[in-house]
Amino acid sequence: MIGSPDVVAFTKDDDDYGDSYTDPCLLPEEFSVPLFPHANANPWLKTSYAKFSKDFILISEFSEQVGPQPLLTIPDDPNVCGTFDLNYFSLRIMSVDYQASFVGHPPGTSYPKLNFVQDSKVVLGDSKEGAFAYVHHLTLYDLEARGFVRPFCMAYISADERKIMQQFQPLSSGFSRASECLKSGNRKAFANELEKKLRDLEYTRSVLHKETEMQKTNSGCYSTQVIEKANELANVEKSIYEHKDLLRQITSYPNSKRRDADQVLCEPENRADASTLDHALSSNHSGNEEKPVETDGSNQHPSYIPQLIKAKSAKCFDKRLKTLEELCESDFFFQTMDQLNTIEKTFRGDLCFIYTCQIDRALVSKQKITSFLFEPERDDDEVGSSRGFYDPNHTTRHVPSNFSSEPMILESYSTLVEKSPNKLTLEVNQESSTSDVTQETSEDANDTEMKGSFSSDRSIEAFINLSPGNPDGFPTGGTSIACTMTSSEEQGIVAAVAEASSSLEHESDPNHGEVFETGSLVQMDTACCMGQEGFSYEEPFLEPAQEPCEDTVVKHEPLSLLQREPALQVEYVLGAATPTVPSPSLGLMLPELNPSSLSEEMAKLNMDDISDNASYMSTSTSSDRAASPFNYGSLITLKQKKKAGHSALRFIRQYPFAQQAIFCLLSGRTLVVLGADEGTVRKLVNALLIFVPNLGKYGETVQPWLSTSFQLSDLQRWKLVGLQRVVSPAGSSLLHSLSRYSRYIGILDCDSKTLRCPAYKGTLMGHMADHRTQIKRGSTYFLHVQSILTQLTAKAFLYTFCHHLHLPISTDQDAESVVLRRTNFLLQLGFTEEESKIIRFLGELIRQHYLQGPLKGVNQSNFSFSYTTSYLYKI
């Protein structure tokens, strides 16, 4: 095979571990065959018939001047929306506007009353556009606006309907938080505005008062001028009262409500319909011509000078409406934008991927005892969002008490439809049911795509239908379902519907977290090779010449994973208690699924989705960035580890003794990477990073570059050290410490390409670090390693918590029999003597972690070692 990795590995420059990998087998540009022309060849990208490339968030306003208009999108990139008509879509989403919260004169009160109305959450679809949206309506207060309110909406727009429906709950909570942030900023700004206005009015009143008095003395009490002035004065005074009342209302907004946005109830009697609103508005405006409605725009100065308010109402279309940022205070605005960006990031990518991540997180969070060993730290935003998803209070809060009776839900659902057609829009598009979507897709797609998408669709569909709590017609009938919640109960229902469609056996188990996990298990297998980077071929050497290799990668790697982890799968099945787990969607590994059919364009489209990707691209041109991806004391993320996977892959291909080096790390023997060149050493350290157990959140156990001699306590602290080789007197002390502590360390000399460490016998490391591996991509290799490490962890857990392996069962047993049992156990697990050391070491770490919690400091921890002979390995 031309593209054999062996050849690749050994023809490469020796000390190049970075990501700047260019395949020597690449064809020159002019010989390259044009790739598969269809842009929508990616079966996972459901935007194939949508006019936008990926999900985005749209903020629109129903402007009183120009009607619905889009304000901004997140991400703020015109390419994202493509040819998608934002104006049209804004119209659509704003047209399902709910009853706006507004100011009116409720019966019995003489002053306008602010309604603190709950946001509405709507799911809306437009099958022709191929767009589905979660729409979050909210109103902000603006003194200058009609009725003091400005209706806005935030929409999460995706081409994948299921994503919207099934992620309704997290979307809703995410947007609620963002909305709350906007609104609290708005309340603050509104109160400020009111205060200014009041000052203006007070000033106007005093001026008018003076003028009236003057005119009284000049022209008598009953002249028309005086009467006019008196009327004017009366209007101003009335206005003052109204504004004072508004200020009182806005400042008395309960803080508890602010925190708990979803729980805010609006009182039914305050809900006036639109005609009342209009009436109120017209009476406010036109009915009273002299009512002052405008202040000068230049009232932003801190030391505010009150201004005279003209007794003229400005024309509606003359004034400049405040921007969103002005409506809320800047701090709140940017905070909201951050939150929305986080939401956008969280829901990026295919639904399967989101599921996988959620399952992953849920599972990892259940493995607190061992997850510290190898599980990488999540990205910050991921952690943040996962908190939102799995907050048990959050999810249970929305489940109404009467949820157990399914017909009631349906009933209330239908009554909702009937009673309030303007609140709930139900567009049944017969041609775009879930299954039709697939058909539609397959019509203009090639076979491979159809199979791919079909398999995933089928599993998801099956998964929906498996849910007994799901009314039959619901998922297919509602391609576009718009629901409006005005009370918590209704909202609860919709939330519950969303839940029902995202979980199996809803009724049988009210515990949401549990259900979710069970339900999602169906997705496990389909997702196995659809990671964040799945099928987006970021590496520059992906060219037709590589096709055979790529093919094998796709075909073999997931299979081997499956083959190697039967135990793991069985565990999941048992845990799920669902014997009919759909077969791992083999469609993913079908030979027809030719990766080369994925167009470059598609890869480009996904490029932004995958930041890992982007860095790969960038590092291919500038290797500087990859030179030191890890710095001591910085947070180590999954992303970094995946990148390290690439370096690791290069390492195992270049060094035949990689297995010994990895064994060193796994068995707890500190590995010192010795070299003169900092870049080389750092790269090697980075490559070996993924094998270090208990790496620590900030990589505390790794020192990538050390130029001074080290002490014993350093060995206790660091398990992987990059050490500078110095050719100076200082260097001799360094060498002295190296030779002195040689029994505790393995020394990887990158200058002479030797490794000195104990011998390793066994097959485990061969699986992990086969230098003839077919895996070509760093992140794939990382996952491969991670899967083996997870197995090891599981066995170490078993070993550690097996009572009879450590303590005598009965009193007449002596310590030796326990030791024998322990040894036999490890042998039965198939571990050699050396591999048993790994398990023992991991067991010790688990024990220490369980007893003491996370690493408390160097002084508290022990440093274990063994007296074994080291050998010198050469390349």
Added chain:
Amino acid sequence: MLRWILGTRGSHGSAENRCAALCIGEEQPKNCYTELQVLRGHYDIVRFLVQIDEFRFASAGDDGMVLVWNVETGERLVELRAHTQQITTLTAYTFTSTEKSLTVLITASSDRMMCLWDADTGHRLHSVSNLQSSVKCVLVLDLLDVFLSGGNELCVWNRDFQLQCKTVHYRDLGITALVDLPKCCVAAAIDKEIVIFKLNLSEPEKSIVAIQHLTDHQDTIRTLIRVNDDLFASGSHIGEVILWDTLDWTIQAYERILWEEPDRESQSEIRMGQQKQSEASIQHLYSDGERVVAAVGSGLFVYNTRMKTVVAYRKFAHDSDVLYTTLLHNGQVMSCSEDGSVRIWELQELPLPAEPASSGFFSLFGTIGRSSKQGSVPSKKLLEVSGLCSLELVGDLIGHSGAVQMFLSFGKKGVVTCSADHLLIVWKDGERESHLRSQALFQKLEEKGGL
């Protein structure tokens, strides 16, 4: 270059034959110390370790600080700070005679101050400053409820730190070591002499007087220990070890250890003379009541007091002077040295008795009397004694980067070493510790009622 490290396994620079025999390599199946814990806290050379009870010990050194540690957890329990200069002696003692037992530490320093500390709380109970000389050694006499401090004079103190009586001032050379003897007597090493003092505390006029001067050593006495109820031993700078009777202070045995250089003729006399002296210096003696282990230069020898023979010896046990040596609970001999290593030795029966690898000479004396020390020493006479063993190296502990000053064995709990690199290291049996952690784990599991 690192090549030599990587190339030759276990070689130690000067690859002479004598050293090669001592290089055990990295495979040490008999070495049970597979876990260590580094204890930080001192800022200067740590010279003294003293055991307080089953799990506590105190360390002191040139930084004037005394730290009390828990050997099981490595926790630093209390810090005793008062001395401004290096600590010269450290003694732990438990008063049991009072209704409430009190564990105290007595420290003395070059700042001519002596303090009494409560080891539990770290409070300073008493202190005496402005002593005429710095105290080099302290001896607690339990029965008499007093303690003695030896500097340039010997002082007797009661437990409240009141001076009871003292001896005359020994101008040039202070007392370096003290041993208690029966009948209210103590033996003090002053330069080349051992002086026997008698305490008289019953009379109103309390006194301490020198009643005997033992002048058999030819050079400065480096170490003085109590062997058992009948014997005490002393070792001098030129390799003399004398066993004395505790009652009549007569010589029970005399050993002159001269490591002979096999290639001595080929080298200059002067140089050899110097080297020999240095090598033969008795640095430390330890006895378990029957056997006496001596650190002689960079070598070791084990002497059986009952058989009055040398049981085993090793001329080059370390690369440098051995500073401290002990018999461990399992019969192994442990030694530490200026070369920064701690070595563990096992006494093994020689397959062929009377085939010494290097010919030292040993002379054995019966109770000949003090004056017989000048008697002609039979040259190169090696007694064919049954039970002659060899000291086989079974393991070494590498961790310190400076001279290992002293170590303290806690039996199965491990060994603490202190060193010139300011560190203390607790060496533990990894298997045992792992087992203990397992027990703790299952106990916690039980308490929590599951994972």
